[in-house]
Amino acid sequence: MRALIVGGGGREHALAWCLSQSPALEALYVAPGNPGTATLAENVPLDLPAIPGFCREHRIDLVIPGPEAPLVAGLADGLAAAGIPCCGPTAAAARLEGSKLFAKQICDEAGIPTAAWERFDDPHAALDFARRRGAPLVIKADGLAAGKGVTVAATIEEAEAAIRAAMLERAHGDAGRTILIEECLEGDEVSLFALCDGERAALLGAAQDHKRLLDGDRGPNTGGMGAISPPPHFPLEAQLAALDLFVRPALAALARAGTPFRGILFAGLMLTAAGPKLIEYNVRLGDPEAQTLLPRLGADLLPALAAAAAGTLAETALPLRDIATASVVIAARGYPVAPVRGGTIHLDRATLIPHTAIFHAGTTLTDGQLRAAGGRVLTVTGTGPTLAAARAAAYEAAAQIHYEDAIYRTDIGARALAHRAA
Numbered sequence: 001m002r003a004l005i006v007g008g009g010g011r012e013h014a015l016a017w018c019l020s021q022s023p024a025l026e027a028l029y030v031a032p033g034n035p036g037t038a039t040l041a042e043n044v045p046l047d048l049p050a051i052p053g054f055c056r057e058h059r060i061d062l063v064i065p066g067p068e069a070p071l072v073a074g075l076a077d078g079l080a081a082a083g084i085p086c087c088g089p090t091a092a093a094a095r096l097e098g099s100k101l102f103a104k105q106i107c108d109e110a111g112i113p114t115a116a117w118e119r120f121d122d123p124h125a126a127l128d129f130a131r132r133r134g135a136p137l138v139i140k141a142d143g144l145a146a147g148k149g150v151t152v153a154a155t156i157e158e159a160e161a162a163i164r165a166a167m168l169e170r171a172h173g174d175a176g177r178t179i180l181i182e183e184c185l186e187g188d189e190v191s192l193f194a195l196c197d198g199e200r201a202a203l204l205g206a207a208q209d210h211k212r213l214l215d216g217d218r219g220p221n222t223g224g225m226g227a228i229s230p231p232p233h234f235p236l237e238a239q240l241a242a243l244d245l246f247v248r249p250a251l252a253a254l255a256r257a258g259t260p261f262r263g264i265l266f267a268g269l270m271l272t273a274a275g276p277k278l279i280e281y282n283v284r285l286g287d288p289e290a291q292t293l294l295p296r297l298g299a300d301l302l303p304a305l306a307a308a309a310a311g312t313l314a315e316t317a318l319p320l321r322d323i324a325t326a327s328v329v330i331a332a333r334g335y336p337v338a339p340v341r342g343g344t345i346h347l348d349r350a351t352l353i354p355h356t357a358i359f360h361a362g363t364t365l366t367d368g369q370l371r372a373a374g375g376r377v378l379t380v381t382g383t384g385p386t387l388a389a390a391r392a393a394a395y396e397a398a399a400q401i402h403y404e405d406a407i408y409r410t411d412i413g414a415r416a417l418a419h420r421a422a
C-alpha cells in the first residue's frame with residue numbers, strides 16, 4: 001500500500017512510526033510532516049486542495065488524516081470525489097466535532113448519556129440562564145476554537161466572563177456565535193478510540209489525557225500535556241460497553257441521516273458516579289493519546305485503517321499488548337498563550353534511553369540544527385511492564401533532552417498510580 005498521512009504533529013509522527021512497521025506498506029508520505037516524520041517517510045508540503053491531485057499522481061491507496069480541521073473543511077469529500085480511499089469522515093460527519101450543538105443533537109436523538117445542556121444564540125438569555133443556574137457551569141463555543149472554546153467555570157463570574165468573551169467580544173470568532181451551557185460533570189476523564197467504517201465499529205483502545213498545563217491539574221486547559229494507557233478505572237469490559245453506549249448509536253444515527261461516519265471516532269468520557277457520560281466527540285485520534293496508544297498496538301494498523309476506509313471493517317477489537325505507556329509532552333515556555341520559538345534542541349542523549357520513543361511536533365531542522373517551532377514541541381513516550389516503569393523511562397529520557405525553553409508536567413500518571421496504591 002502507498003499511504004499519505006495528513007498533519008505535522010506528534011500524533012502524525014506516531015502514526016508514521018506505527019505504519020512504517022507494516023509489512024503491507026510500500027511507500028509513505030506525510031503532508032506537511034515534521035523532522036521526526038522525515039526519518040520514516042517522505043514529507044510533502046501540500047495545501048488541502050492539492051491533496052487529491054498528489055494522490056492520483058503518486059498512486060496513493062489510502063489517506064489518513066491526523067487533525068480535525070482538514071476533515072471539517074472537506075478533505076474526505078474531495079478525496080471521495082477523486083475515488084481515493086480516506087480513513088476519515090466527510091465534512092457532514094465531521095460536524096460531530098466541528099459543532100458541539102450537532103453532537104448534542106445526535107446524543108439526544110440516539111439516547112447517548114451526556115451532560116445536560118442548553119443552546120443560546122442571545123448573550124442576555126445566556127447570562128440570565130447562567131445566573132439562575134449558578135456555578136459550576138461549563139460554557140462552550142459551538143464551533144471549532146483551536147481547543148480554547150471551553151470554559152469550566154467554578155464561579156458565576158467566570159461563567160459570565162466566558163459568555164461575554166464568546167458572544168459579545170467574539171474571542172473565538174464565529175465559533176462563539178452560538179454557545180452551549182452545560183452541567184459540570186465530575187469524575188475521571190478517559191479517551192475512548194474506535195475505528196469505524198460507516199456501519200461497524202472496532203475498539204482501538206483507551207487512554208487518559210492530562211489537559212491542564214501544570215502539575216496537580218492546575219493552570220489553563222491545553223491540547224494535552226501528557227497521557228497514559230491503559231487508563232485507570234476503565235478496564236476492557238468497560239471500554240467494550242462504552243462502544244455500545246457512545247459509538248454504535250452515534251454511527252447508526254449518522255447513517256440514518258445519510259452521513260455515515262468513517263474513520264476514527266474519539267469519545268471523551270467522564271466516568272461519573274452515575275456511570276460514564278459523553279463530554280465530547282472528536283473525529284480523529286487524540287494528541288498526545290496517539291503517542292501513548294499506538295506503541296501498545298499488537299496488530300498491523302494499516303490493513304485495519306484501509307478496511308475502515310473501504311467499509312469492510314471486522315468488529316473485533318484491535319489487540320493491545322499487555323504493557324503500560326506514559327507520554328510526557330515537552331512544550332515551549334509560554335505555551336499555550338505565547339510559546340517562545342527558535343530554541344535549540346539536542347536529543348542525542350535522550351534517544352539512548354531504552355524503552356522510550358521521542359515524537360516530534362513543533363520542531364524544525366535547519367542546517368542540521370533542531371529548533372522549537374511551536375507550542376507543543378515533542379512527546380516522550382515510555383513503555384514498561386507497569387505504569388511506574390513506563391513513567392520512569394519517559395522522565396529519564398525527558399531529563400536528557402537539552403532544550404532550555406522546555407516546560408513539562410512532572411506528574412503524568414501520578415494520580416493513576418496513587419489510586420492504584422490506595
Ligand code: AMP
Pocket residue numbers: 115138147148149150152182183184185186189211221268279280
Ligand atoms: P474540549 O476543549 O472540548 O476538549 O474540552 C476541554 C475540557 O473541558 C474537557 O477535556 C473536560 O476536561 C472539560 N469539560 C468539557 N465539558 C465538560 C463538562 N460538561 N463537565 C466537566 N468538564 C467538562
Ligand code: GLY
Pocket residue numbers: 209223224282285286287288289
Ligand atoms: N488530547 C486531546 C485531543 O487531542 O483533543
